[in-house]
Amino acid sequence: MAGRDLLEADALRSFAVFAEHRNFTLAAAALHISQPALHVKIRKLAEALGVELYERDGRRLTLTAAGVQLAAYAQDSRRRADEFLRELHHDPAPTLTIAAGRGALRWVIGEAIRQVGRRGRRVQVITADRDAALSALSAGRADLAVIAHDPPSRQVEARQIAAYRQVLVLAEAHPLAARRQVRLRDLDGLDLVVPPAGRPHRRALDRALLDAGVRWQVAAEVDGWDLLVHLAALGVGATVVNGCVGLPDGLRAVPVDGLPEVRYWATWRPPRAHLVRDLLDQFRPAGGAAERRRSGAQEPPR
Template sequence: MDGRDLLEPDALRSFAVFAEHRNFTTAAAVLHISQPSLHVKIRKLSAALGAELYERDGRRLTLTAAGERLAAFALDSRRRADEFLRELHQDTAPTVTIAAGRGALRWVIAEPIRQIGRQGRRVHVITTNRDGALSALTAGQADLAVIAHDPPGRQVEAVQIAAYRQVLVIDDGHPLATRRQIRLRDIDGLDLVVPPVGRAHRRALDRALLDADVTWQVAAEVDGWDLLVHLVALGVGATIVNGCVEVPDGLRAVPIHGLPKIRYWAAWRPQRQSLVRDLLDQFGHRP
């Protein structure tokens, strides 16, 4: 028996469940089989494929690179089977799963999601950060990932779908609120509401302000464009966000000269291109 023989629905389903839980006891219970039986299935699968599928890290089980690829393949196979059954019984169009951050979902891709919903497509959303979105994509848990800043690696297909200038959000009574545009040096001395250390936007902002020799203070650290703006409305400080973010009454968004545009990318695995084609059309891109 070779690897092709073992890549049958039963073996794939067993490995997909194991990959989801990374625990033999839990996965065996979900599959309604004994734990030794699951061990045997995965050991045979590993031997037939000639690759280790998981490894132990203390008490934790982690998938190897081959295991991650097999898990994604298994999820793709299950999704295609579900889609076939829906089409066979003339059910609605298959669900598309999108992984993206809250800001992207609210201000960047809200209209495309609305449009494909009007076409009868169901949308499942995974709200996560850039790393989480790409992980969900490569693991086969998401059909499309929308990420900001740098494009993803070559392991997936990607296209730029939007680019926005960065703006300073301040109280409309602030002296800078009367400007049509400001420069980085105008921010010197401000208290800023910023994302936590380690976030992509925070890293880029720290670097740009340091290069411009701008002195500033952290007024607060929160995650998400909406919360950044909300704290400005509460009088905590100013903030820098994408120009697509809507600001409430009483605040002003002033474009900043000297900061790069923030670019958004839609990424997908080639195996899921047919499923995301309609959504990519809404972004103005036809694969």
């Protein structure tokens, strides 16, 4: 059977399910077929296309670059089939799947999700860090990913949807809390609650404080804006977060001069542009056309 024939047959659906699970046992159970039968389907598909679709890393199975491309194609095909059936039977609009971090879901796009839901759109959420969100997007498991800091690669579409100043959060009784703004060197000697080493926010903060010659101590390492602020409220130490983060009583946020704004990007693959339009409509384009990046496809039509 030719590669095109297989792409139009059951093997494509089987590979889509396998790509979601990255596990033959789980995928076979989801497809209600035997594991050997699924192995045969995937092997014949790889042979027909002339590429390797997955590889083993110890006990883990990972998709090759070709496998990621095929998984996205398979997911898009499944999505188009689902949309056709919904239109045929006059069903509601398709589910919108969003991959984003906890902070972005709570403070950056929460209201946009609420507005889309009020219009009758069902939203599914994948809580994921930057790498996992982009992986879900590229494999077709998510329609839209929301990421912070740097824009994504040019293989996808992206729009900047928000930018926030970084603020020092500390107790209202602290001497720095009375200021309208602090400089990086004002943080000298502080105990700080920070994300774990290696997180983008931590790396950027480490670099900025080092360049400014600031001496500081790690009071605690926790993941997530909400936990950073929570520990600051408990008196463990001060923290630096995005200006969009809500604060409990007793804390004050003071803008930090010398730290860059944290930018947030909504990103999608061109085949899903029509699915993400209504969520993107909730945001004002940041910086106009100059902030929109294209890879050959159009901005979601209005």
